[in-house]
Amino acid sequence: MTKKCLGCGSVMQYENKDKPGYIDEENYNDALVCKRCFRIKNYGDYKSISYEKENYEKIYNAVKEKKDLVLFLCDILSLDDKLNEINDFNNVILIITKKDLLPKSVKEYKIINYIKENFNIKCNDIIFVSATKNYNLDVLMNLINKNKTSNNVYLVGDTNAGKSTLINAIIKSYSSVTSYITTSNMPATTLDVIKIKLSDDLTLIDTPGIVRDDNFLYNLEAKDVKKISPVKEIKPRTYQMKPNESIIIDNYARIDYLSDKKNSFTIYLSNNIKVKRINLNTNNDLRCLNKTSFNLKKGKDIVISGLCFCKIVDDALVNVYTKDNVKVFSRNNLI
Ligand SMILES: Nc1nc2c(ncn2[C@@H]2O[C@H](COP(=O)(O)OP(=O)(O)OP(=O)(O)O)[C@@H](O)[C@H]2O)c(=O)[nH]1
Ligand SMILES: [Mg+2]
Structure with a gap:
């Protein structure tokens, strides 16, 4: 009989170390989680295995056919047209x-209005949560009970949206379940469907997140993932930009400001990343990276997917340099 890892959902096996669900043969009978989950949980040591992206998309697409309630999770820093x-x-x-990553001064209702105005989405409700701060979990549980049409409630969203962390927070506060799902800041932590029966009339179903190749996190080394993933309330960094100045974001990205008037740039990103302002003409750092040019009207953000966003107050000509294939786009000021 096959058995599934309680941490990542994979079928456990002892034939191939590099495939999901591997466990040493002598531990197969007793183990509740696979070796990879054991190491992530106990040592924070993430073994990357070959992504089965198509499988994840299949699971995600299958949920679209369901009539059951679906929770669609999106990280506050990753709002884009996938919504x-x-x-x-x-x-x-x-x-x-x-929600805990947003500066406290940012009002939720403003972001909700922003979503309504900038995206054409239809859903029963929109709610902010923080699984690490247990914020709004009670409101979420009420919404789940009000909207569910069966015992099954699915969680979907991009990798790292926080699906498994949210389920763990609910397990802790609202059930007697004793096992937790594996979570990590690396892409593709949950590898298959995981059903968590919270009570006789509620089962939460975790799914593997969609891995986007155009996200800065894609194919990054663990130490960089750690550095760019914010864990605490973001302290925005504001620069009064003069013509011919640039901003350098560690060795990840560069933003050249090419207009001839003063402007204000505020960058939202992990507090661990170093940002500096330089002279555009005398410093050529990172110009070897992939360039995207923008001619922005006032009130726009530049977003470097998975890394940061930069709020720009006035009209601006900018060149953004970052690694190949990362999605760089503009949108109305979020904040
Ligand atoms: N600051 C903060 N971090 C969070 C929160 N929820 C999740 N995270 C972090 O986000 C990262 C990803 O969380 P997961 O729960 O593994 O994300 P997931 O959506 O299950 O990802 P996949 O399994 O890859 O699809 C982890 O480092 C979590 O600690 C939150 O509410 N606040
Ligand atoms: Mg997960």
């Missing part, structure tokens, strides 16, 4: 995760 995919689900609540 429109929420319209593919039948009965869905949008959950904006990691």
Whole structure:
């Protein structure tokens, strides 16, 4: 009989170390989690295995056919046009995760209005949560009970949106379940569907997140993932930009300001990343990276997917340099 890892959902096996669910043969009978989950949980040591992206997409697409309630999770720092995919689900609540990362001064209702104005989405409700701070879990549980059409409630969203962390927070506060799902800041932690029966009438179903190749996190080494993933309230960094100045974001990105008037740039990113302002003409650092040019009207953000966003107050000509294939785009000021 096959058995599944309680941490990542993979079928456990002892044939191939590099495939999901591996456990040493002598531990197979007793182990509750695979070796990879054991190491992530106990040593924070993440073994990357070959992504089965197509399988994840299959699981995600299958949930679109369900009539059960779906929680569509999106990290507050990753709001982009993938939100429109929420319209593919039948009965869905949008959950904006990691609320604790936003500066406290940012008002939730403003972000909710922003989402309504900038995206054409249909969902039963929109709610902010923080799984690490237990914020709004009670409101979420009420919403789940009000909207569910069966015992099953699915969680979907991009990798790292915080699906498994949210389920763990719910397990802790609302059930007598004793096992927790594996979580980590590396992409593709949950590898298959995991069913958590909280009570006789509620089962939460975790799914593997969608891995986006155009996210800065994709193919990054663990030490860089750690550095760029914010864990605490972000302290925005504001620069009064003069013509011919640039901003350098560690060795990850460069933003050249090419307009001839003063402007204000505020960068939102992990507090661990070093940012400095330089002279555009005398310093050529990072110009070897991939360039995207923008001619922005006032009130726009530049977003470097998975790394940061930069709020720009006035009209601006900018060149953004960052690694190949990362999605760089502009949007209305979020904050
Ligand atoms: N600051 C903060 N971090 C969070 C929160 N929720 C999750 N995280 C972090 O986000 C990262 C990803 O969390 P996971 O729960 O593993 O994300 P996931 O959506 O299950 O990811 P996959 O399994 O890859 O699809 C981890 O480092 C978590 O600690 C939150 O509410 N606040
Ligand atoms: Mg997960």
